[in-house]
Amino acid sequence: MRSTRTFQRHWLAALLASLVLAACGGSGESPGSSDESVSRGSEVAASQQRASSINSTDAVVQSPASSETGAQANPVHKVSVDRRAAPSPAISVDLGPPEASAIEKMERHNRKGNGLERAKRVQIGFGRDMATTSSRKNLQQMAWNTTASGVQRASLRFSSTGAAGLRLGVLVQALPDDAVLRVYAEGSTDARETTGAHINSSIAANVQADGNSDAARTYWTPTTEGEATVLEIDLPAGRPTASTVFTVPKLMHQTVLAPKASLGQIEQKSECPGVTPDVVCTDPLPPVTNAVGSMDFVDGGLSWVCTGTLIANRGATQQGYFLTANHCINNQSAASSLHVFWFYRSSACDSTTVNPGTVPSFSGADLRYNKTEFSGSLRTPVGTDTSLLDLRDTPPAGTIYAGWSFQREVVGGSANYVGVHSPGGGFLRRSDGRLIGYGSVLNTYVFDGDEYFNVDTSPNPQSPMYQVRWTTGITEGGSSGSGLFAGGTTSTPRIVGQLWGGASSCSNTTASDYFGRFDLAYESGLVNWLNPGYKFVFRFYRPSNGTHFFSAHVPERDAVRASNSALSYEGPVFMVAPAPGNGLSPVYRFVNRQTGAHFYTINESERASVAANLSHVFTNEGIAWYARQANSPASGTVEVYRFFRRSAGTHLYTVSVAERDNIIATRAAEYTYEGVAYLAWAAN
CATH class of the missing domain: 2.60.120 (Jelly Rolls)
Structure with a gap:
């Protein structure tokens, strides 16, 4: 890499001579010629959908010691x-007795969907003044x-x-x-x-x-x-x-208890016995069963039932993170009212006797992250219908924190996926199925007095939900928020999404259900909790002139997706640190006020030089993220390569060795290779 003095002289001369980048937010140039680079960029993005150790974790069993220690501090106890x-x-x-209209209204809300798509949160109670x-x-x-x-x-x-x-x-x-x-x-x-x-x-x-x-x-x-x-x-x-x-x-x-763990007579709440199998009828019992909890909570003056899953994180200790659907719980007041019932299953196959090991939790939770179920349009497919809760008490010994990995699942394959859910707040039941496509919830409509949803199904891999067709079982009211698992019958179950809803029913067992994708929710915010210390940098591509825009800010990413049709979203390309830390240095972001182009630097001398000599052109937008200096490698880091396009005074950034080598070999007349800008972490 050239000396700092030579670099600064080259940089200033080139920028002052030509500041002509015509891309809104562009921060670099494509290595190929317009449309060809889109194809190549898409192939790279697709090839990166592989799990890696930095963005995955195995299932973890709650130890008796941890549970007993936490139980002493559990704020609501017997x-x-x-x-x-x-x-x-x-x-x-x-x-006295409630008005019949209150019960009728609840029953109307809970009635089956008549083959139409709807969310599967179910009401079990109503408020009385x-x-x-x-x-x-x-x-x-x-x-x-x-x-x-x-x-x-x-x-x-x-x-x-x-x-x-x-x-x-x-x-x-x-x-x-x-x-x-x-x-x-x-x-x-x-x-x-x-x-x-x-x-x-x-x-x-x-x-x-x-x-x-x-x-x-x-x-x-x-x-x-x-x-x-x-x-x-x-x-x-x-x-x-x-x-x-x-x-x-x-x-x-x-009108019903969710669940009826303390009653002498227990009813199986599934409306489809024989269609949706009792999970205890599985021999052996899938370990993932112990990650699933039946939920009872209050929202909007009504009492509801959903299902959620305990999920592992990569921190020093497990934090009691509980994954469910946004349409179940999307505000803190509802989260505070949460009851969770663990190990709530029958004592034997198809029995109406409750498992004596059922453990209730009444301490509530804190809402850490949520994302709506709606995408609004196919250009802004953000509706993963995700909520992450942080339970206020320690899950009991023997519960499992489900594993996960940041990868897009293969759609259209023969792999079996397992759903475990609590219909109506009753005993856990099991469904098995395959991923047949993608989906996006667009809007609602009213039919026969009830609210239903328009769901777009397409092969678009950016759609925020998986489309599932069951081979065994279905989902029902109360199943909302339940997990879909790869390896659901193994000791290392991996959650790939949580249930929004769909049209599957007792009378229409081949209709589809839809699960919000874990991988997209992870990159949009779950990473902050499940893998603290990292965040993604996202990349957009402008086919008209081959430029790119990078951002590590999810709201900015979503705003660009919604408002700038000239930019094509290519997904996350690498990871950085969101906050200062040992061995980390700030990466600054500048914007060209004339063109809207951005560039990034970790070099303090370069930052100071631009501020002193080009402040009339560039605005320092502050620290964009943190990374490691090029001469300070650490486990898992990758090199971020930087090129300078002399004619335009713009930069290209890439972590792809193939892309770097292709530019050096075929575009040297246009680009100057400036070496390793800094060190980040691979997205996959």
Whole structure:
């Protein structure tokens, strides 16, 4: 590589002589002639769809030691009801039976899709207003009793005729961190208990993410079985009862429990017995079963069921990341209300007896990442329908964090993919199928009073969903968010997507379902959580003049895809670091105000020279990302090669050795090879 002084002289002279790049955001030139380079670039992109160690991880089993350590800190836990110190309820609210219209509306929403595409989130409950306990004045006047240990305790009772279970919406204005809240079914000997600190933390997360509203400030209690539930609140001795200010304006009347783990009589919730097999009928039981959880949560004043999957990350420890669908949970308040039921399956094949090892979790989650299910248009196929949650308690011993790899699956092949899901919040069931194409959810329409979706199916590998046709089983209401697995019957299951929905049903078993693609969700944001320390650099190509645009900013990438039809998206080309770190240096991005072209440099002398001599042309946009200096290699790094096109004063960047060698061999009259600009990491 030339000396810095020679390089700067060449650089400044060439740029001042010719700043004529005519590409919006262009940052380089193609090595070939226009359309030929598009073909070559596409082939390179396709060849890069191979898994590598930096962007993959195997499944991990939750160890007993980790689970036991975490269990001590789990914020919602089981306790025995203190009958001797349980006061008579200071307030009792009996709502009687709900209006028939509420049940009819729920059933209408859940009815089958008549062969049309629809999402498969299912409703299991609805809110009922409570005037008595929605008054702050009424609750501030309720009686408090003192237990033998000096604890101050208040008790409230609620009932809703015909409910299979109840959840209480506690709207908190003020609650001491050392307060204790517990809830239990009337007559039960067991309760679920948590602290004011946990509730306050949950509400703070809601308010920060969703804004300061009543919905965000509502804590939804764990579900209790039956028509009546009791809420107890404890305050330490001497704590003024006026320090606790709350109302209970609404309860959730659940028509079924999700799941019915505590009932003596268990129903299999699948509407298609014999069509969608009981997962326990698989011999041996697929290990991936232990990665799947049945979900119960509150959103928009209604109670819902979906399915999710525990997923591994490449950090030092597993973080309890839980993958599901965006149309299931897409806001923090809903995530905070989450219940997850682990190992929820029958005790034997086709039995209605619950597995005695079922473990519930009532602690909620934090929403880390979500992407809509809609693509809007075929030019902006971004709708992977993805949500990544971070569970607030530790999954029980024996659960599995599903593995993954960043690669596009082969569509149209004979490989078998396994789906494990919880229809209706019932026992886990299994479906097997093949990838037959791609799909994009474009928009909704109303037919016969119900909402359905327009789904485009095409062979376009940029489409954000896989089209699946089942060979065994289907999916049903409540299956939304469930994982699709490669190697689903092995000890290293690998998740490739999560269920949006489709048209498959008991009466139409050959209809397609659609799964949001993991690989696209990973490059669009899951990488930040599942592989911390890396992010992708994306590449666009302009066929009209052979230029490229690079960006490591997902919103910028998506905006260009949506608004600039002259640029063709080629996908991620390499990886960089998003933040400073040991051995890393900043890579600066400049934009040419006359042409919109960008260039990048890790060289501090070059940055300073451009700022001093070309500030009237170039604007320093700051640090784009971090990488390693060319003379500081590390495990997994690849060389980023830089060429200078003398006639245009623009640069080409590539990590492809073949592309580099082709330019040197065939385009030396146009391009000057400037060597290795810096070191990054391979995208695949």
